[in-house]
Amino acid sequence: MTTHIDVQPGIALQRPxxxxxxxxxxxxxALVFLAPALFFYIGFLxxxxxxxxxxSFTDWEGFTFDQLRMTGLDNYRQMAGDDVFWAAVRHNxxxxxxxxxxxxxxxxxxxxxLDNNVRFARFFQTVYLMPAxxxxxxxxxxxxxxxxxxxxxxxxxxxxxxxxxxxxxWLGDTGRALPTIVVVEVWHTFGLHMTILIASLAGxxxxxxxxxxxxxxxxxxxxxxxVIPMLxxxxxxxxxxxxxxxxxxxxxxxxxxxxxxxxxxxxxxxWGFFQAFSANNVGYGSAIMVVLLLLTFALSVLQVRSNRRxxxxxx
Amino acid sequence: MxxxxxxxxxxxxxxxxxxxxxxxxxxxQDILRDVFAPPTTLYFGxxxxxxxxxxxxxxxxxxxxxxxxxxILVVSALAAYAFSQLRFRGRELLFVFMLVxxxxxxxxxxxxxxxxxxxxxxxxxxxxILTYGGWSSFGILVMRSFFxxxxxxxxxxxxxxxxxxxxxxxxxxxxxARPGIATVTIFTFLWVWNDFVYPLVYLQRTExxxxxxxxxxxxxxxxxxxxxQMATLAIATIIPLVAYLIARRQFxxxxxxxxxxG
Numbered sequence: 338m339t340t341h342i343d344v345q346p347g348i349a350l351q352r353p354x355x356x357x358x359x360x361x362x363x364x365x366x367a368l369v370f371l372a373p374a375l376f377f378y379i380g381f382l383x384x385x386x387x388x389x390x391x392x393s394f395t396d397w398e399g400f401t402f403d404q405l406r407m408t409g410l411d412n413y414r415q416m417a418g419d420d421v422f423w424a425a426v427r428h429n430x431x432x433x434x435x436x437x438x439x440x441x442x443x444x445x446x447x448x449x450x451l452d453n454n455v456r457f458a459r460f461f462q463t464v465y466l467m468p469a470x471x472x473x474x475x476x477x478x479x480x481x482x483x484x485x486x487x488x489x490x491x492x493x494x495x496x497x498x499x500x501x502x503x504x505x506x507w508l509g510d511t512g513r514a515l516p517t518i519v520v521v522e523v524w525h526t527f528g529l530h531m532t533i534l535i536a537s538l539a540g541x542x543x544x545x546x547x548x549x550x551x552x553x554x555x556x557x558x559x560x561x562x563x564v565i566p567m568l569x570x571x572x573x574x575x576x577x578x579x580x581x582x583x584x585x586x587x588x589x590x591x592x593x594x595x596x597x598x599x600x601x602x603x604x605x606x607x608w609g610f611f612q613a614f615s616a617n618n619v620g621y622g623s624a625i626m627v628v629l630l631l632l633t634f635a636l637s638v639l640q641v642r643s644n645r646r647x648x649x650x651x652x
Numbered sequence: 653m654x655x656x657x658x659x660x661x662x663x664x665x666x667x668x669x670x671x672x673x674x675x676x677x678x679x680x681q682d683i684l685r686d687v688f689a690p691p692t693t694l695y696f697g698x699x700x701x702x703x704x705x706x707x708x709x710x711x712x713x714x715x716x717x718x719x720x721x722x723x724i725l726v727v728s729a730l731a732a733y734a735f736s737q738l739r740f741r742g743r744e745l746l747f748v749f750m751l752v753x754x755x756x757x758x759x760x761x762x763x764x765x766x767x768x769x770x771x772x773x774x775x776x777x778x779x780x781i782l783t784y785g786g787w788s789s790f791g792i793l794v795m796r797s798f799f800x801x802x803x804x805x806x807x808x809x810x811x812x813x814x815x816x817x818x819x820x821x822x823x824x825x826x827x828x829a830r831p832g833i834a835t836v837t838i839f840t841f842l843w844v845w846n847d848f849v850y851p852l853v854y855l856q857r858t859e860x861x862x863x864x865x866x867x868x869x870x871x872x873x874x875x876x877x878x879x880x881q882m883a884t885l886a887i888a889t890i891i892p893l894v895a896y897l898i899a900r901r902q903f904x905x906x907x908x909x910x911x912x913x914g
Contacts, residue, residue: 374731377785388764472846
């Protein structure tokens with residue numbers, strides 16, 4: 338390839354360092370560099386995405402394509418009368434709010450504690466982050482075994498420390514199953530969010546906190562009036578990230594309860610999956626997945642915005 | 653007081669994993685007699701019982717994760733180069749289009765995806781690898797931000813010396829983007845290694861299964877046999893756990909980058 342030298346007319350008129358408008362010059366070359374990524378991305382992500390959308394307007398049962406009929410918005414109308422669908426939406430919301438609040442609060446508390454020159458801070462951080470690398474399937478099976486009312490260790494442990502009143506069938510009881518899932522969710526990723534907050538805490542200028550201390554602020558006042566307000570954008574980011582993560586829940590529930598008992602832990606992803614694969618309602622299952630996609634998309638846009646705001650605040 | 657809280661949280665975090673690891677070297681009847689008690693002897697019978705199956709599943713997981721990771725790294729680096737260094741019409745729009753993958757949960761695509769690979773006439777491990785190849789949005793985002801951060805003068809200088817685009821990418825940009833490559837590698841490795849929903853749907857034959865699905869199939873095939881089940885969990889966990897302990901610093905840095913740039 339030959340050396341390029343920018344000698345195009347007009348460039349010199351621009352302020353140095355200003356962004357030059359995209360020109361056609363590299364078009365063909367760009368295509369060569371982009372082609373492999375586009376091949377996989379369009380072939381195996383975008384086409385299934387469009388396919389999901391398309392199938393949601395059909396009543397296909399998933400066998401042969403000649404049975405595929407377009408039914409317009411029928412699947413979406415069907416949702417209105419589907420009690421399990423609404424229960425799933427409700428459970429998704431409960432999960433998002435409960436898990437996001439718990440993760441954020443625990444992550445913030447631990448980040449602040451570890452920020453205060455605690456000994457072994459790195460050790461604790463390493464330990465707290467560890468569950469995030471354990472797969473959700475392993476997490477789900479381990480907790481299913483540990484929580485089992487006949488064989489698990491959780492109930493005997495509660496008995497041993499005098500909390501017998503709390504023992505029970507953690508995953509088999511309709512009232513307990515969803516809160517149990519929330520706890521497992523929190524266990525799995527609170528360390529990730531704590532790590533983000535520790536990074537943000539480290540980004541707060543030391544002089545600000547120093548001067549507050551010199552002015553006689555107590556630790557509580559220092560956090561209340563300086564650290565927390567400056568951390569607010571980061572807390573927002575973590576809260577939304579945690580929420581999106583919990584909204585996307587699938588493996589944990591699939592492994593631990595399959596949405597049961599009697600739909601007590603059913604969420605959009607498990608219900609859509611069941612409809613498409615077990616009940617052969619590929620059309621209806623796809624429509625549920627589309628609702629899930631739209632809601633995830635909306636949450637992600639919110640997150641990108643708040644992230645941008647957080648960055649602007651830092652700048 | 654502070655340390656009591658920290659230690660209690662640490663114990664809650666670590667105990668379920670520890671329990672699983674030490675139970676894997678207890679015979680099933682010992683686990684049933686006392687689920688808590690640490691092992692008194694080293695017993696490898698559980699591993700013997702699952703070794704044959706696990707070896708196949710680990711081999712599949714290594715194969716799928718290794719090839720998928722290689723594909724994602726290569727296509728992300730090439731695409732990031734185009735977005736960062738080349739000028740073409742619709743660049744930023746295409747970039748946003750490439751990031752849609754960041755906002756999509758995999759399990760929402762798996763129904764149509766499965767029908768699509770049947771239409772294409774592919775299946776099993778090949779379909780799985782091709783599909784993971786599509787999840788390059790994160791890689792493109794991270795690598796582009798690293799390429800963008802390289803001072804223009806360095807690239808201009810290389811160009812003056814007659815370096816081709818390929819040389820600029822491989823000799824100048826990629827070495828400077830090493831932390832970014834590490835971040836993409838770690839997160840892609842963990843995601844593919846631990847992924848559950850694609851192999852659950854795409855893999856039909858027992859000899860194709862990856863580790864997470866193998867664990868589940870083992871459960872349904874044998875009922876809950878505690879000892880052997882614990883051994884499958886231990887094998888599945890030790891690999892990412894060791895990777896984490898080795899690359900801990902990169903992992904932490906990756907999370908921080910992800911949060912700031914995301």
